[in-house]
Amino acid sequence: MTEPYLSQPIDETAAAKLREAGLRLSLVDTSDTAAYDAWLSADARGFHAKQPSAAALAQERELLAHRRLTAVHDDAIPASAGIVGTVSSWAAPLTVPGPRPLDAWLISSVTVSPTHRRRGIASALLPGQLRVAKDLGLAVAALTVSESTIYGRWGFGPSTFASSWSIAPRRAGWIGPKTTGRLSFTTPDEFRETSRELLVRQNEARAGEIRLTDYLAERQIAPLEGTTDAERYRLVRYDGPDGDPQGFITYVITGGESDFTDHTLDIVALVSTTPEANAALWRYVIEMDLVGKVRANTRGVDEPLPWLVKDLRQAQITGVQDHLWTRILDxxxxxxxxxxxxxxxxxxxxxxxxxxxxxxxxxxxxxxxxxxxxxxxxxxxxxxxxxxxxxxxxxxxxxxxxxxxxxxxxxxxxxxxxxxxxxxxxxxxxx
Ligand SMILES: CC(=O)SCCNC(=O)CCNC(=O)[C@H](O)C(C)(C)COP(=O)(O)OP(=O)(O)OC[C@H]1O[C@@H](n2cnc3c(N)ncnc32)[C@H](O)[C@@H]1OP(=O)(O)O
Incomplete structure (x- = not known):
């Protein structure tokens, strides 16, 4: 990896502030497996996630290698718990209104150990991240947030909103267009390259999307190591009448224990590059046998689904919430x-x-x-x-x-x- 942001020095102002508090700021040497794994474990702990297995750590080491990983260490406590703060960041294109995307500084994995919270660690890290981005010449930073109360203080504002859905498919009924393409099951190994291209095409067509890294694309295509219900993941592609791939859906069906006709279908990703693909993939889940509920999230606020079903009250938005937060630096x-x-x-x-x-x-x-x-x-x-x-x-x-x-x-x-x-x-x- 040769991206300039990987070798950009740590922010000295943040380092000095943390030093005053007896803490040490460092960049993680990702060629040092033990250091990399300690950072990944601290990140998981910070989000109350399960400790990653050896296989999950290996996968994350590979897929997150493009990121700049920053750690805050408390050298006064046992080394096994020594990382008390994490943040990761990288530069990637963000689509903005108009034909050309803009490189943005994307920030993720902001965690402070529960043992060290509310002592100003995030307050040192976040402005430090923004200074690094500014030094790299980037005009915008962006992130998705666990809580909407955190990032306004550092100049971020919510800039996209996302909808979540709960659908009673049998009662909703399909009245959308008949599509003339073909649906077929596929596998991540067979379809990975095409699905990544479809994600790029879908996202380039809409402001607010980022260019997905392999890690972020993979999460839409296949279960990562350690994902719950991994063996239930299904992947279906939609090809247009000429055989051209236009979209895909990844989903998981669970439940049905007390009533076999009442499974729940959770959409992991519904990716479309044409309105036909969007309609075909929605129709596919709405008409699925033995399913009493369909759930979806991170859809746009203009999702056309209610217009594609007979009874639009059966396709309910269960929430609209802030999603991308943007911080202008120039x-x-x-x-x-x-x-x-x-x-x-x-x-x-x-x-x-x-x-x-x-x-x-x-x-x-x-x-x-x-x-x-x-x-x-x-x-x-x-x-x-x-x-x-x-x-x-x-x-x-x-x-x-x-x-x-x-x-x-x-x-x-x-x-x-x-x-x-x-x-x-x-x-x-x-x-
Ligand atoms: C982009 C992402 O990664 S989003 C993920 C954010 N991380 C998480 O949700 C994981 C769980 N939470 C945490 O790890 C921590 O609580 C963090 C990272 C959110 C905050 O870290 P801390 O070091 O405790 O924050 P710090 O002490 O610097 O507080 C900064 C300010 O934010 C406020 N603050 C901190 N956490 C929160 C919160 N969860 N909600 C609202 N305000 C908060 C503090 O009160 C303080 O306010 P002030 O500036 O008015 O004094």
């Missing part, structure tokens, strides 16, 4: 990297309490949707903290709510018209 670079669906001009006053990119900027959007952003001393039309700009950035309809809660003030209508996109952004995976 306002001009980030805003110029996306396209806009409406032309116009606005002066934004952006407050960044961590000092990465605050200031006053004029955003000029041309008729073709491209933008120019310059620092200005003109009067501001609209003011907001950097977290609000992160929420607007990918095109979500966030401006009215942010204004209602006092997190944007001024010409909210223009900011909404400029930033919002007709199609809501979506992130269809966790990372």
């Amino acid at each position: 306002v001009p670079a980030a805003l110029e990297a996306r396209r806009y669906e409406s032309s116009g001009s606005i002066v934004l006053d952006v407050e960044d309490s961590l000092g990465f990119t605050g200031g006053r900027f004029r955003l000029d959007v041309a008729a073709d949707g491209s933008a120019q952003v310059r620092a200005t001393e003109d009067a501001a039309d609209v003011s907001m903290p950097i977290s609000s700009l992160g929420s607007l950035y990918l095109g979500a309809s966030a401006a009215p709510g942010l204004a209602a809660s006092g997190r944007i003030s001024g010409d909210v209508e223009t900011v909404d018209r400029l930033f919002r996109t007709a199609v809501a952004p979506r992130l269809s995976s966790w990372f």
Whole structure:
């Protein structure tokens, strides 16, 4: 691995802050298996996950080798428990409105040991991560979160939302289009390469998606080592009438013990590159025999399913929640990297309490949707903290709510018209 972020030195400010607390910050040497395994075990412990087996550790070592792994050590306690904080990060393309994705700093595995929480370890790590990203020249950082109360303080704002579904398939009934392609069972080994290509194609077509690494793609295709119900995973592909692969579904069917006609089908991933593939794969699960309930999550907020069934109350959204959180580190670079669906001009006053990119900027959007952003001393039309700009950035309809809660003030209508996109952004995976 030669990515520059792997050799970028640790952030000295974070290291000094942790030193004052008697702790040591380091990058994990992933060629040292014992050190790598200790970090992976600390990460699992931090999320209350089971201790990874030897096979799971081996798989994670291989699939996570592209990540920059950071550890916080307490050298005063027994070495076996010595890693008390973890974070992993890497650079990858994030799709933004318009044709070109933007490289973003993706942050994951933020854990602090329950024995060391609420002493400022995360407060040292997160700004340190943002400084590393800024030093690498990245304009945006992003993460998916375990709790929505944590990351706003460091300038992240929720920028995509995801829906979860519970469907009573027999009562829902299918009225969607008849599709003319072919469904067939396949296996991860047979289909891995094609499914990875389909994931890339699906995700490139929508703002808010990231380029999945092998690890993240694998989780949508096959059970990782140690996954519950791994032997129940099924993989079905959908090929169009010409035999061209257009999508796939990974799912698990459980239950049925007390009533064999009442199994539950959980969708692990439903990946489609065409509306036909989306319809064909939904129809496949809605018409599955012996299934009384279908569940899905991390779907977009505009999932067309209710329009594809006879009784739309039988395809219920059980929740819509914040999913991707975005942190802008360079306002001009980030805003110029996306396209806009409406032309116009606005002066934004952006407050960044961590000092990465605050200031006053004029955003000029041309008729073709491209933008120019310059620092200005003109009067501001609209003011907001950097977290609000992160929420607007990918095109979500966030401006009215942010204004209602006092997190944007001024010409909210223009900011909404400029930033919002007709199609809501979506992130269809966790990372
Ligand atoms: C991108 C991801 O990886 S998301 C996953 C986040 N990790 C988890 O959920 C695993 C379980 N939780 C943890 O490991 C830890 O509690 C962490 C990482 C969330 C926080 O680590 P800590 O070192 O305890 O945080 P720290 O002491 O620096 O607190 C920072 C601030 O966040 C607040 N905070 C910390 N955890 C939480 C929380 N779970 N919910 C709300 N606020 C929190 C603290 O009160 C503090 O607030 P302040 O700035 O107003 O004083």
